[in-house]
Amino acid sequence: MTARPALDDRPLPTWRPRRILITRSARGFAHGRAIMERAGALGFDVVELPGDRLTLDLPGDPRQAYAAAKSTLAIVVAPPSKRKLQPIAPSADWRVDLAEGCPAHCSYCYLAGSLKGPPITRAYANLDEILGALPAYLGQGTITSRSQARAHEGTTFEASCYTDPLALEPITGSLSAAIAWFGGWQADAQLRFTSKFADVSALLPLDHAGRTRMRASINPPAFARFEGGTARASQRLAALRQMVLAGYPVGLTIAPIIAASGWEEAYGALIDDAAAHLAGLPALDLTVELITHRFTPGSKAVLDSWYPGSALDMTGLNRTTKRTKFGSEKQVYDAATMRALRAFFERRIADALPAARILYWT
DSSP: OOOOOOOOOSOOOOOOOSEEEEOTTGGGSHHHHHHHHHHHHTTOOEEEOSSSSOOOOOOSSHHHHHHHHHTEEEEEOOOHHHHSOEEETTTEEEEOOSEEBOSOEETTOGGGGTSOSSOOEEEESOHHHHHHTGGGGTTOOSSSTTOTTTGGGOEEEESOSSBOHHHHHHHHOHHHHHHHHHHHOOSSEEEEEEESOOOOTTTTTSOOTTOEEEEEEEOOGGGGGGEETSOOHHHHHHHHHHHHHTTOOEEEEEEEEOOOTTHHHHHHHHHHHHHHHTTTOTTOOEEEEEEEOOBOHHHHHHHHHHOTTOOOOOSSTTEEEEEOTTSOEEEEEOHHHHHHHHHHHHHHHHHHOTTOEEEEEO
């Protein structure tokens, strides 16, 4: 029998933005006002902007501007273009954004070149509008809705494409509201989110009806230096166990898989640690998603400017260029490295977590 790991009782990281702004239009929505009230109750000063333009007044120095933007939360209204859902293969049928931007400081962030402008975090005040539009997409997706292997998941909605909603939850309450909404939606549908944070206390008592799957995004402690401001992997796994005990289906997002020196030992220990945290749980519904490290010229340029001292290898070593369906280029591991990685993970997961279902490898 696998021994349970020792309890990690170190404090969980909690994002405390230095500045919170709310636009005039956002104050017109009940959820926007609720976020403002929650922030005030937590001791934050909220700047009520006279209009809808975000006045950032960032420093001229690029490093200081980055730090100021990363510590800013803006409560805004998601425009119609943001509420028109897009497919998000291979994770889910549709991407649903509760927010945009992330407070973590991950030096491998693949989306660094995708989100335009300063890296502030925007929380959407018109949550009721966002959720109210979802029924029109029921059964219309192509990832799980029409997949024989994953059809039992129903129509799936991914909430962590452009943010980490759990990181924002203490201030916004948006994730709890979405989980409760899905719990009351009598439909064959599932909300999905993945997180590098671990405070799930607000989610445990919710009436989720099994329609939300939380995945812990994990990497070995050896690579923790590339994930600034996030919870330790052991804390994320402990949170996942709590979610299972609260009746949630769960998953592991092992990402990004980094083929650095010693990767086999590091990831082997990580998988064993996950198995230890999830041991002895009845009716465990566990999925695994395996995502290798990749970058685009745009994301590399942004990350090099944000984290100039990072030791993360983003050279051409063991890399090959892959073109996306949109014609852009990204650097992925070469075929030999990919084969070695995939064979290792599939074998180790089958041995340590035999009940897990691997959803995809990319």
